[in-house]
Each structure stands twice: as C-alpha cells, then as structure tokens.
Amino acid sequence: MDKVEALAKVSPLAAGEKKKVLLKEHIIEIVSDAGEGAQKAGQAFGAISAKSGNGIWTVEIIPAEIQPPPRSKVGGSGNRIRIGSFYITNAGDEADLVVAFNEQSLLGRFESDNMKPNAIVLLEDKWRDHADPEIKKMYREGLDELSKTKLRIYEVPMEKECLKIVQNPQRGKNMWALGMLCSIYSRDLEAARNEIRLTFAKKGEKVIAPNIQLLESGYAWAEENLDFKFEIPSAGIKDRQIVLNGNTALALGVVASGMDVCAMYPITPATSASHYLSEIFEHVGGVVHQAEDEIAAAAFAVGASYAGKCAVTITSGPGLSLKTEVLGLASMAEIPLVVVNVQRGGPSTGLPTKVEQGDLLMSLFHTHGDAPKIVMAPATIEDCFYAPITARKIAETFRMPVYILSDANLATGQQPFMKPEFKEEWVAPPFDQSPVPEDMAPYDWDEETGLSSRIIPGQPGGMHTLTGLAHSRESKVAYDPWINQFAMEKRSKKLAAFQKTLQTPKVHGDKKGDLLIIGWGSTLGVIEEAVDAACEKGYSVSSLHLKYLQPMASGIKEILQQFKQVMTVEINYSDSYKDKFFDENNRRYSNLALLLRARYLIDVDCWSNVFGQPIKPHSIIDMIEERLK
Amino acid sequence: MFGINQNCEIALPDTYYTLEEYQSNVPRWCPGCGDNSILTSVQRLCRDEQLAPEKTVFVSGIGCSSRFPHYMGTDGFHGLHGRALPIAEGIKIRRPDLDVFVNMGDGDCCSIGTAHWIHAVRYNMNMVAMLHNNEIYGLTKLQVSPTSPQGLVTNTTPTGSPLKPIKPLSVTLGISNVSFVAQVGEWMPEMMYDIIKAAYHHRGFSFIHIVQRCPHFTPHMFDHLMQPESILMLQHEDGLNSSETMLKTFKNHENHDPSNLNRARELAEKEDLLPVGILYRNENVEVYDDAKRRKRFVTSEMRKNVLENAFNKILIEPVSGGNGHA
Ligand SMILES: Cc1ncc(C[n+]2csc(CCOP(=O)(O)OP(=O)(O)O)c2C)c(N)n1
Ligand code: SF4
Ligand SMILES: [Mg+2]
Numbered sequence: 001m002d003k004v005e006a007l008a009k010v011s012p013l014a015a016g017e018k019k020k021v022l023l024k025e026h027i028i029e030i031v032s033d034a035g036e037g038a039q040k041a042g043q044a045f046g047a048i049s050a051k052s053g054n055g056i057w058t059v060e061i062i063p064a065e066i067q068p069p070p071r072s073k074v075g076g077s078g079n080r081i082r083i084g085s086f087y088i089t090n091a092g093d094e095a096d097l098v099v100a101f102n103e104q105s106l107l108g109r110f111e112s113d114n115m116k117p118n119a120i121v122l123l124e125d126k127w128r129d130h131a132d133p134e135i136k137k138m139y140r141e142g143l144d145e146l147s148k149t150k151l152r153i154y155e156v157p158m159e160k161e162c163l164k165i166v167q168n169p170q171r172g173k174n175m176w177a178l179g180m181l182c183s184i185y186s187r188d189l190e191a192a193r194n195e196i197r198l199t200f201a202k203k204g205e206k207v208i209a210p211n212i213q214l215l216e217s218g219y220a221w222a223e224e225n226l227d228f229k230f231e232i233p234s235a236g237i238k239d240r241q242i243v244l245n246g247n248t249a250l251a252l253g254v255v256a257s258g259m260d261v262c263a264m265y266p267i268t269p270a271t272s273a274s275h276y277l278s279e280i281f282e283h284v285g286g287v288v289h290q291a292e293d294e295i296a297a298a299a300f301a302v303g304a305s306y307a308g309k310c311a312v313t314i315t316s317g318p319g320l321s322l323k324t325e326v327l328g329l330a331s332m333a334e335i336p337l338v339v340v341n342v343q344r345g346g347p348s349t350g351l352p353t354k355v356e357q358g359d360l361l362m363s364l365f366h367t368h369g370d371a372p373k374i375v376m377a378p379a380t381i382e383d384c385f386y387a388p389i390t391a392r393k394i395a396e397t398f399r400m401p402v403y404i405l406s407d408a409n410l411a412t413g414q415q416p417f418m419k420p421e422f423k424e425e426w427v428a429p430p431f432d433q434s435p436v437p438e439d440m441a442p443y444d445w446d447e448e449t450g451l452s453s454r455i456i457p458g459q460p461g462g463m464h465t466l467t468g469l470a471h472s473r474e475s476k477v478a479y480d481p482w483i484n485q486f487a488m489e490k491r492s493k494k495l496a497a498f499q500k501t502l503q504t505p506k507v508h509g510d511k512k513g514d515l516l517i518i519g520w521g522s523t524l525g526v527i528e529e530a531v532d533a534a535c536e537k538g539y540s541v542s543s544l545h546l547k548y549l550q551p552m553a554s555g556i557k558e559i560l561q562q563f564k565q566v567m568t569v570e571i572n573y574s575d576s577y578k579d580k581f582f583d584e585n586n587r588r589y590s591n592l593a594l595l596l597r598a599r600y601l602i603d604v605d606c607w608s609n610v611f612g613q614p615i616k617p618h619s620i621i622d623m624i625e626e627r628l629k
Numbered sequence: 630m631f632g633i634n635q636n637c638e639i640a641l642p643d644t645y646y647t648l649e650e651y652q653s654n655v656p657r658w659c660p661g662c663g664d665n666s667i668l669t670s671v672q673r674l675c676r677d678e679q680l681a682p683e684k685t686v687f688v689s690g691i692g693c694s695s696r697f698p699h700y701m702g703t704d705g706f707h708g709l710h711g712r713a714l715p716i717a718e719g720i721k722i723r724r725p726d727l728d729v730f731v732n733m734g735d736g737d738c739c740s741i742g743t744a745h746w747i748h749a750v751r752y753n754m755n756m757v758a759m760l761h762n763n764e765i766y767g768l769t770k771l772q773v774s775p776t777s778p779q780g781l782v783t784n785t786t787p788t789g790s791p792l793k794p795i796k797p798l799s800v801t802l803g804i805s806n807v808s809f810v811a812q813v814g815e816w817m818p819e820m821m822y823d824i825i826k827a828a829y830h831h832r833g834f835s836f837i838h839i840v841q842r843c844p845h846f847t848p849h850m851f852d853h854l855m856q857p858e859s860i861l862m863l864q865h866e867d868g869l870n871s872s873e874t875m876l877k878t879f880k881n882h883e884n885h886d887p888s889n890l891n892r893a894r895e896l897a898e899k900e901d902l903l904p905v906g907i908l909y910r911n912e913n914v915e916v917y918d919d920a921k922r923r924k925r926f927v928t929s930e931m932r933k934n935v936l937e938n939a940f941n942k943i944l945i946e947p948v949s950g951g952n953g954h955a
Contacts, residue, residue, distance in 0.1 A: 050945055051945050051946070052948060053948030053949070234948050236948055237945060237946075237947050240946060241944070241945040242940050242943045244943050252940075255935060256932070256936055260927075261719065261722060263719065280935055280939060284924075284927050284931060284932050284935050285925065287722055287921050289921070291748075292715075292745065295715070296712075296714075296745055297715075299708070299709070299712040299715035299745075300715045300716070300718050300722070302719060303706070303715065303717060303718060303719025303720040303723070304720065304722060304723040305719075306706060306716075306719075306720060307723040308723045309723075311723070325712075326709060326712065419940055419944065422929075422933040422937075424929050427929065457683060457684065457686055457704045457724060458683055458684050458724070458727065460681075461683070462704075463683050463702060463703055464704065464705070465687075465698040465704070465705030465706065466706045467699070467707040468707065468709060469707065476654070476699075477699065
C-alpha cells in the first residue's frame with residue numbers, strides 16, 4: 001500500500017543545477033476539478049505567452065457538467081496551451097507537460113491519449129496523506145499505475161505552499177500554479193503580475209494582492225525545487241494584435257457589423273458569445289433578447305430584421321434544429337438574417353461541450369422545400385471576428401439567411417491576430433424610410449440575378465403583407481402555379497449571383513499531386529500543419545480549405561482534378577472505408593465529402609471521426625502515410 | 630386624436646386616411662365568418678385613430694383568422710403557425726415607432742404557440758393581441774382545439790373531445806406581469822370596437838379574447854350566447870361605459886373595477902354567463918420594450934470606441950524576435 005515507486009525527486013536544488021532547454025514548441029495542460037480555476041490559470045498563461053511574442057493556441061478542457069463529481073476522470077476541467085516560436089494554428093498533438101490538481105483528472109487526460117508518453121507531470125501531493133483513507137488509497141494506487149509508464153512525475157506541495165498565504169487554497173492554487181509555469185517557461189514575472197492585475201481588475205486590489213503573492217510563491221518554489229527549465233523563443237510580433245477566443249471574436253464581430261438585435265436561447269458552446277455581447281451591446285444601442293426558446297429567438301430575430309436592419313441569432317445544433325421552420329420562412333419571405341451555429345457533438349443532446357462539424361448538411365438542407373441560404377465557416381479566430389460583418393452584408397444584399405458555422409474548437413480556442421481597424425463600411429447605413437415609388441413591388445426580382453430591394457415598414461406607399469405562402473412580386477398569395485415556379489427560380493438565382501462573387505480558394509502546397517485533402521471550418525490549421533509535415537517526409541500531398549460551403553466558388557472541380565486521390569478530413573461521422581461491411585452501396589460519407597461528390601461527380605473519399613476532440617496533426621499524418629505508402 | 634399621432638407629430642389634414650385605405654384584398658373567409666366583423670372593427674379603429682398605414686403592422690400566425698393581415702391596407706406579416714407573437718416582439722423591439730397588432734387563432738395561441746403566449750404576457754410589450762377563438766381548427770378542417778368544449782365531435786375526436794378546455798382568460802390572468810385582459814363576442818361590434826380601442830391605448834400587452842363564430846364547421850356552437858341574457862356586461866368608470874341602448878339590450882351588468890385582479894379571475898371562470906368588457910387593466914407593469922429601450926443614435930465614433938475599449942483589454946504590443954507574424 002505504501003509502496004509508491006520512486007518518482008522524480010523534488011528537493012531544493014543547488015545553484016547551477018538547472019539547465020535551461022531551448023524549445024521550438026510545447027503543449028501544456030492544466031487540469032483541476034471544476035471550480036478550482038485551472039481554466040483561468042491556463043488562459044492567463046496563454047495571454048502572458050502571447051504577449052511575450054510566442055505563437056499560441058489555447059483551448060478549454062470542459063467537463064460536460066457544471067459540478068461533476070470531484071476527483072473524477074471525466075470531471076477534469078482546465079486548459080490546453082500550445083506555445084511555440086512560430087505562428088500556431090491549432091491545439092497540436094499530445095501534451096508535453098501537465099499540471100494536475102488531483103491524480104484522477106490526470107488519469108483522465110492520460111487515458112484519453114492526450115499526453116505524450118514521456119510527458120512531465122506536476123501533481124498536487126496533498127492526497128498522498130489525505131485523512132480519508134479511500135482518497136489516500138486512490139491516490140497511491142493511481143500513482144502506482146502511472147509510475148509504470150514513462151511519465152516524469154513530480155509531486156508538488158501546492159496546497160501546503162498556498163496555505164502559507166491564503167486560508168482557502170482551493171481559490172488561489174491556480175495562481176500559484178501559474179507562477180510555477182512562469183518559472184518553468186522563463187516568463188517575465190512582471191508580465192505575469194500585470195496579467196493578474198488585468199484578470200482581476202474588476203475585483204480590485206483586495207483580490208489582486210494575494211493572487212500576486214501566490215504567483216510569486218509558485219514561481220519561487222519552482223525556481224528552487226524543479227530541476228528543469230525551458231525557454232521558447234519569441235516568434236516576434238510585427239503589428240499590434242489582440243488575443244481572444246472565437247466566441248468573443250464573434251460577439252465583437254456582431255458589434256462591428258452594426259447589427260443591433262441578437263435573439264438567443266442559452267446553449268453550450270454558443271452561450272459565451274451572447275454573454276460577452278450582453279456586456280457591451282447596449283453601448284452601441286444593441287439588444288440581446290433571451291427568448292423563451294430557440295423558435296421564439298429565431299422568430300424574434302426575423303421580426304426585427306423585417307422591421308429594419310438585419311438581426312442575428314446565435315445557437316448550437318439542437319437550437320438550430322428548433323429554428324428550422326423559421327429559417328425556411330426567412331428564406332421564403334427573403335428576410336435577411338445572420339444565424340450563428342457554434343457546432344457541438346450531435347445528434348440529440350450529443351456531446352454538448354465537445355467539438356464536431358456535423359451540421360453542414362443540416363444547415364444546407366434542414367428546411368422543408370427548397371429554401372436557399374448561404375453557409376460560411378470561419379477557419380480561424382480572426383475569421384470569427386470578420387464573419388458576422390461579411391454575413392450581415394451578404395444577408396442584406398441577397399435578402400436571405402446566412403449561416404456562420406463555428407464550432408466548440410473555435411469557440412474556446414484562443415489565438416492572437418492583427419488588431420482590426422474599424423471601418424465605417426462594416427456598418428449598414430440607416431434604413432430607408434423614404435416613400436416607395438409607385439411602380440416598385442416588394443419583390444422586384446431582377447430578371448438575371450433575382451435580387452430586389454427591401455421595403456421596410458414606415459416607408460409611405462410601401463404597405464404590403466409579407467407571407468410565407470407562395471407569393472407574387474406584389475407579395476400576394478400565389479394561386480397560380482406558374483408564380484411559384486417563377487419565384488422559386490428567382491430566389492435560387494440569388495445564390496448563383498452570389499456564387500459569381502466568390503474567389504476560387506487557394507491550394508495549400510503543390511497544385512498537382514497524389515493526394516488533396518479538403519477541409520472546412522476549424523480544421524484549417526491542423527490540416528495544413530499535417531500536410532506540411534507529410535510533404536517534408538516526401539509525400540505528394542496538398543490541401544484545400546473551403547470557407548463558403550453554400551454556394552461554393554468556381555474552379556474547385558478543376559483543382560480536384562489535378563490530384564490522383566481527393567478526400568476530406570472532417571470532425572463528423574462517416575462509415576470507415578476499412579470496414580468491409582460497407583461498400584459503395586451503403587457507405588455513408590462525411591458531410592463535405594457527400595456534398596463534393598454530388599456537385600463535382602468526383603470520387604471524393606473521407607476520413608473523419610467523432611471523438612469530440614480537435615484532430616491531432618499526427619493522426620492526419622499517419623493517415624496520409626497509410627494512404628500513400 | 631385626429632391629426633396628431635402617437636409621436637405627437639402633427640399630421641396635415643391632407644393625410645387623412647379613409648376607411649378604404651385600411652382595406653386591401655377582398656376577404657376570402659366564409660360568409661358569416663366572425664373574422665369578417667373583427668376585421669371591420671379593426672379597420673374602423675385604424676381610421677378613427679388615423680394610424681399611418683405604413684407604420685402599422687398586423688402580425689399573424691397560420692389559420693383562417695391569420696389571413697387577417699392580407700385584408701388590411703397596412704403593413705402585415707403573415708408568419709408561421711404559432712409564432713406570431715415572437716415575430717411581433719422582434720418588430721416592436723426594433724421599431725418602437727410602429728403600432729403592432731397580432732391576430733391569432735386558438736390553435737395558434739393556445740396550442741402550438743402556448744409558450745409564446747405565456748411569455749408575451751410576461752414580456753408585456755406594447756402591442757394589441759387578438760385571439761380569434763372559434764374553439765376549433767378552421768383552416769385544417771375541423772379538428773379539436775385545446776379550447777373546444779368537452780364532448781365536441783370533430784374529425785380527430787369522432788366520439789367527442791374527452792377533455793375540458795383551456796380557458797384563455799384564466800390562463801392569461803394567471804401569468805405574472807399581465808396588464809390588460811378583455812373579452813368580447815365578435816357579434817357585438819360596438820363593444821368590440823370599444824375594447825380594441827381601449828387595448829390600443831393601453832401601455833403594454835393587451836390581450837383580447839374574442840369569441841368567434843365559425844358558421845362553416847360549427848354553426849351552432851355559440852347559439853346559447855346569442856341571447857342577450859347570456860352576456861354579462863362589465864361596466865366601470867375606468868373600464869367600458871356602454872351606450873344606454875346597449876345596456877338596455879344586454880340587461881346583465883356588473884360594475885367591475887378593472888384593477889381588481891381577484892374578481893377578474895372569478896369572472897374568467899364563469900360558466901353561466903359570458904363576461905364582456907375589460908376584466909383587468911394595470912398600467913404599472915414593467916414594459917419589456919421600455920426596459921430594453923435602445924440608445925437611438927449611435928454614431929460610428931461610439932461604435933469604434935466600444936470596439937477599441939474591448940481590443941485594448943486583450944492587446945498584444947509588438948515584440949521582437951523570430952520572423953514576426955501578422
Ligand atoms: C407547424 C405547422 N403545423 C401544422 C400546421 C397546419 N395548420 C394550419 S392552421 C392550423 C390550425 C388552425 O386553427 P386555429 O389556429 O384555431 O385557426 P383558425 O383556422 O381556427 O382560425 C394548423 C394545425 C401548420 N401550418 N404549421
Ligand atoms: S372555416 Fe370557419 S373560421 Fe374558417 S373562414 Fe370559414 S367560417 Fe371562418
Ligand atoms: Mg380556431
């Protein structure tokens with residue numbers, strides 16, 4: 001029972017015992033029980049690293065429940081921070097260093113293949129002699145198990161050290177751990193103090209002071225006791241940047257777009273965008289309406305759009321399912337609307353906090369009948385900021401719903417990008433209230449493009465009744481079957497007209513080769529990283545990333561034709577080509593693959609999974625090697 | 630009233646709107662359908678209040694009654710089954726300057742749209758909602774409604790509806806923030822006009838339960854109510870004050886103070902007589918659109934400042950090293 005294998009020793013070091021190792025990149029995870037603040041520490045460490053010039057990508061590790069059982073494998077909450085001396089585009093492979101506040105959270109990460117076999121572990125040791133024999137036993141057995149692996153485990157007296165400063169180390173241990181990380185990665189202590197000041201700015205000096213003390217204590221402890229130290233040189237930053245996650249970027253994008261009504265119903269992982277919006281929206285005359293359900297939220301947004309500027313509704317999969325009928329109405333009645341779907345694992349309640357790209361086909365086709373809509377997918381945090389601005393413009397010009405498909409990966413992932421400079425043209429001009437010319441109809445469809453100008457309540461002479469029934473140019477209920485055919489054509493033409501404005505996406509890598517990997521949404525960074533690595537290994541592989549999924553730009557077929565094999569990599573479900581139970585007649589493809597096959601009549605294969613995790617670069621590299629060897 | 634609209638802009642006499650200007654397509658309701666008389670009262674109200682047609686919006690769901698906006702010369706939004714209220718709320722939050730009216734059937738309001746109904750009462754936004762209650766589904770050809778009387782034979786209840794109906798008045802009066810509740814039969818146009826007018830002038834969500842005949846499917850459903858003796862006229866100096874002739878025709882009166890919520894609830898439960906008039910009115914309830922009132926004038930400068938403030942909190946200054954990345 002007491003037999004715990006010898007672990008890496010932690011005892012005060014003699015001067016000069018520590019060697020600083022220069023690294024190109026490292027992946028750090030910090031996990032605790034929910035509420036112990038690991039996320040805050042991780043975010044702060046990411047920000048400090050970014051501000052000192054490292055490339056970073058941080059992503060939250062979120063348990064599905066608010067209060068999962070403490071000390072459980074599935075309850076670990078925290079952050080993964082990938083930092084490097086180059087621009088980082090994704091969460092990377094397995095972790096190199098893990099700070100864990102208990103051994104169960106650690107085991108959870110280890111068993112779910114999120115740690116490198118020889119990762120460094122800094123583990124809270126207070127459980128070793130815990131008063132509860134059950135806990136004590138669990139800790140020792142867990143550690144026993146882990147000591148059989150190649151992990152380098154350091155037991156750290158976090159709680160003991162924190163108790164010297166605060167009475168309740170549960171709140172504060174995170175900042176102590178942050179101090180430890182700052183020492184390990186040779187961070188400037190003053191920069192860390194500033195980050196704490198910023199983090200707790202709202203709470204004031206009373207909270208800031210002890211947290212700085214904790215930070216310093218953690219830093220000092222690591223300096224004295226840990227026998228390793230790293231440095232990841234700055235990547236350098238030329239221009240001023242901002243560092244934020246995708247949901248915050250979306251919210252700021254909504255503000256920048258000039259939209260001023262957002263109707264929503266809370267749903268993970270979309271809600272934080274609305275939280276942030278609620279904080280700042282009223283300063284620009286905006287309203288966040290939390291409706292009674294998603295149907296109401298969509299209908300409310302449609303009502304607001306109809307009566308003036310385009311509105312936005314923010315949701316995730318289950319919410320989008322509920323909004324379906326209203327979105328069909330928006331398409332039919334040609335009401336502009338921006339629909340943000342921060343995708344999560346489905347179907348049904350699925351994996352609420354986890355990443356998936358399973359809603360692409362749904363977004364295109366979920367409404368009954370033919371209801372044209374535009375679907376776009378941001379690929380980076382920066383895209384999340386600009387997407388609402390572009391979407392608002394498209395929605396108003398083309399009088400139709402525009403879907404923005406983000407996902408849980410982008411929602412909580414943080415990545416710096418160049419600070420945007422606000423442009424007047426982002427914002428819609430005030431809506432027209434001038435009288436409507438005698439001969440103008442509510443749907444003056446242009447013969448060629450299907451486009452027409454909107455008439456808004458308040459415009460004298462513009463009175464008409466908008467309807468979801470088949471309708472004529474004058475918005476009169478269509479009893480003549482010819483009118484329906486005609487109007488459907490006009491609404492469809494708008495998509496074609498918009499399509500003509502799209503630029504052909506650029507191939508990443510050679511324009512010809514053995515394999516082309518096509519992706520969409522948040523996987524841009526990981527796919528390109530994997531493709532670059534595979535090319536270095538000598539494989540002939542390129543990638544293509546689609547930001548507009550409906551419609552798709554011209555020239556894509558020609559790109560596909562230059563490659564011997566074409567496949568998509570997606571985070572959604574598809575039947576595996578390896579399983580012999582499936583054949584051409586029954587195999588189900590991933591979302592984008594099916595779409596590309598249908599449009600281009602090209603044999604597009606797919607590789608996708610639904611582990612609910614961001615795809616790791618090396619898993620794509622392995623897959624490429626397997627295909628091309 | 631005439632010449633001066635809600636926003637106190639002085640309207641010149643040459644913008645006088647005639648009744649015809651509030652009319653549009655010829656209604657396609659069945660002859661004798663109660664919806665016709667509701668339409669007439671509403672058009673009269675618009676004329677008398679001189680509502681600018683382009684600044685007046687009728688929002689509806691789907692059903693016979695929801696064809697309403699198509700027959701108005703104003704703006705209209707013929708929406709989705711059950712969803713008229715949230716659409717109307719979005720319009721109102723966006724455009725406080727518009728007069729918003731909502732027309733719903735009983736299926737619309739009390740079945741598929743029940744959640745919205747409850748919450749619309751609670752939001753208490755400035756609009757008039759009319760529930761055209763014919764106690765069946767008309768458009769889809771005689772199915773049972775949550776408001777159908779027990780035992781009613783319909784196409785989906787061939788042996789009679791097994792359940793007691795929902796009482797729209799009781800439900801509405803049971804919701805916190807309720808601020809205006811009235812009831813009338815569409816065959817009493819004078820009362821109906823007075824009630825819609827009072828609803829229009831109420832600040833908040835005005836809910837009018839209109840008992841509506843459907844001669845096509847249930848020609849005798851409301852026969853018992855056609856006798857003046859079955860009506861209870863609610864009269865009060867703060868409520869309706871009907872004409873002598875009306876009061877002579879309808880002999881049952883009650884002096885009901887619309888601020889008396891308890892009595893209103895009792896009246897809503899009445900089985901023997903149909904109370905007609907204003908059951909409840911309270912002008913002091915929080916109005917959601919006022920609470921959420923937006924800053925009206927937002928300059929680009931203000932927008933830019935809000936963004937700059939947000940950016941400054943997450944700013945990274947240039948750092949030397951590496952090749953630099955944008
Ligand atoms: C989502 C949806 N479900 C069902 C319908 C079919 N439908 C149209 S109107 C209606 C009920 C109409 O009854 P009511 O609301 O009482 O209006 P009335 O016709 O009696 O005026 C139904 C079920 C629909 N249009 N949409
Ligand atoms: S079916 Fe009934 S409710 Fe519908 S129009 Fe005819 S009479 Fe009116
Ligand atoms: Mg009905």
